[in-house]
Amino acid sequence: MITQIDNCNAALDTGKSKDLYQRSLELLIEGSSSPSRGPANYGKYPLYMQSGKGSRIWDANGNEYVDWMMGFGVVPLGHADASVTEAIYHAATTGAHFATATEIEVELAEAIQRLVPSAERVRFTNTGTESVMAAMRLARGYTGRAKIVKFEGHYHGWWDDVLLNSHPMPVHALGLPSDPVKIPDSSGLNRHAQDDTIVVPWNDLPALERAIANHPGQIAAILTEGVMSNMGVIPQAAGYLKSVEKLARKNGILFVLDETVTGFRVSAGGCQEYYGLSPDISTLGKALGCGLPVAAVVGRAEIMNALGWGGVLHYGTQNGSRIGLFAARANLKKLTANDGEAIKHSLSIAEAMCDGLSGLFTRMSVPAIVQRVGPLFQIMFTERSSISNYREYCGHVDQSLYRRFVQKMLESGIYMTPAPTLHFNATVAHTEEDVSLTLDAAERALRAIGF
Numbered sequence: 001m002i003t004q005i006d007n008c009n010a011a012l013d014t015g016k017s018k019d020l021y022q023r024s025l026e027l028l029i030e031g032s033s034s035p036s037r038g039p040a041n042y043g044k045y046p047l048y049m050q051s052g053k054g055s056r057i058w059d060a061n062g063n064e065y066v067d068w069m070m071g072f073g074v075v076p077l078g079h080a081d082a083s084v085t086e087a088i089y090h091a092a093t094t095g096a097h098f099a100t101a102t103e104i105e106v107e108l109a110e111a112i113q114r115l116v117p118s119a120e121r122v123r124f125t126n127t128g129t130e131s132v133m134a135a136m137r138l139a140r141g142y143t144g145r146a147k148i149v150k151f152e153g154h155y156h157g158w159w160d161d162v163l164l165n166s167h168p169m170p171v172h173a174l175g176l177p178s179d180p181v182k183i184p185d186s187s188g189l190n191r192h193a194q195d196d197t198i199v200v201p202w203n204d205l206p207a208l209e210r211a212i213a214n215h216p217g218q219i220a221a222i223l224t225e226g227v228m229s230n231m232g233v234i235p236q237a238a239g240y241l242k243s244v245e246k247l248a249r250k251n252g253i254l255f256v257l258d259e260t261v262t263g264f265r266v267s268a269g270g271c272q273e274y275y276g277l278s279p280d281i282s283t284l285g286k287a288l289g290c291g292l293p294v295a296a297v298v299g300r301a302e303i304m305n306a307l308g309w310g311g312v313l314h315y316g317t318q319n320g321s322r323i324g325l326f327a328a329r330a331n332l333k334k335l336t337a338n339d340g341e342a343i344k345h346s347l348s349i350a351e352a353m354c355d356g357l358s359g360l361f362t363r364m365s366v367p368a369i370v371q372r373v374g375p376l377f378q379i380m381f382t383e384r385s386s387i388s389n390y391r392e393y394c395g396h397v398d399q400s401l402y403r404r405f406v407q408k409m410l411e412s413g414i415y416m417t418p419a420p421t422l423h424f425n426a427t428v429a430h431t432e433e434d435v436s437l438t439l440d441a442a443e444r445a446l447r448a449i450g451f
């Protein structure tokens with residue numbers, strides 16, 4: 001489970017931030033709308049942010065921050081991008097919802113299909129969680145099989161069937177890699193929801209082969225993140241995902257790639273383009289709507305068509321929200337213009353940050369590494385030269401040191417993810433100045449915590 005931390009930014013214990021916190025106490029749970037924005041990650045006070053532009057955000061007290069969190073990665077163009085806000089304005093002033101099909105659905109689906117060739121059919125949803133739910137129902141319906149494979153340390157949203165083994169835990173609680181203990185991440189789950197979920201260590205092909213052999217003809221889907229992005233940033237071992245795809249095909253199992261985090265970011269076509277994969281079903285979200293809740297489940301026509309006539313039922317009043325879809329279209333247009341200049345810029349910023357941080361750690365003899373895939377990267381305080389799976393993360397990454405470091409960064413006006421298991425998000429809006437401000441602050445923060 002998430003454990004409470006005691007960091008508290010003194011600068012927020014004053015002014016409007018303090019006032020909002022006090023007003024929220026008897027209104028909102030932990031002052032916000034998600035535990036990840038509450039005391040588990042922020043100490044006593046949630047951060048109350050008031051506005052954002054480009055790579056910068058301002059809190060309720062007027063303090064400015066360089067933002068590396070970027071709304072959990074949902075704003076690849078930066079905050080309040082002009083082309084996106086214009087598109088939102090146009091949609092809002094011509095009607096938000098008609099309870100009909102719309103032209104923008106067709107246009108955005110075409111745009112997605114151009115970037116993600118495996119998206120032979122597209123169904124819009126609102127969040128990553130919903131897309132994963134639809135994908136798993138589709139996989140079960142299409143194959144007539146009940147079980148799904150889910151990997152240790154992967155997070156796929158807060159739906160009961162997959163809400164297990166996604167938080168860091170003491171290694172001794174995990175059981176053996178050959179038979180991981182199933183650890184639900186929440187109370188209140190449907191008691192049988194996880195009976196058909198098989199948990200397997202990631203980046204370990206023999207473990208997956210064993211799990212398949214133990215459940216012949218019973219597994220509907222192998223569900224995987226393309227980059228392990230909810231345990232810092234952990235990349236696949238070379239060729240691993242391609243092997244998972246082949247193994248799935250050989251056994252009549254659907255290969256389902258959760259691109260909620262990686263879609264439109266690791267490359268325009270997501271992880272599947274980056275690693276040369278052909279998933280049967282993919283889930284897209286976060287960066288798609290550039291800040292608006294737009295997500296999708298996409299995949300091979302033969303499978304997706306099972307949604308037809310509600311054979312595999314997927315409803316949703318807000319599916320294909322017109323305002324969100326306009327924002328998404330403007331977003332994809334800008335992200336992919338001029339031969340993907342925007343994404344290339346994000347990558348070069350991420351590279352400069354990682355080189356700078358690694359250099360700093362070496363120079364100051366800090367036991368820390370930076371792991372990166374595309375514009376996603378994360379610092380891990382560890383004696384190891386790399387972290388390649390969940391168990392290594394649980395056993396060898398010092399999360400409390402990370403939290404102390406982040407707190408010091410915040411005091412210097414740098415907003416990084418306070419959750420060690422999340423990551424930095426470099427975007428089109430970040431500049432070289434942001435990089436050098438961050439590196440200077442990092443040096444001060446490391447000194448302040450004793451290096």
Ligand code: PMP
Nearest residue numbers: 127128129155156157258260261
């Ligand atoms: N899949 C992955 C890989 C995620 O990281 C997340 C959210 N962090 C989700 C699914 C769920 O997405 P949402 O929060 O939009 O429901």
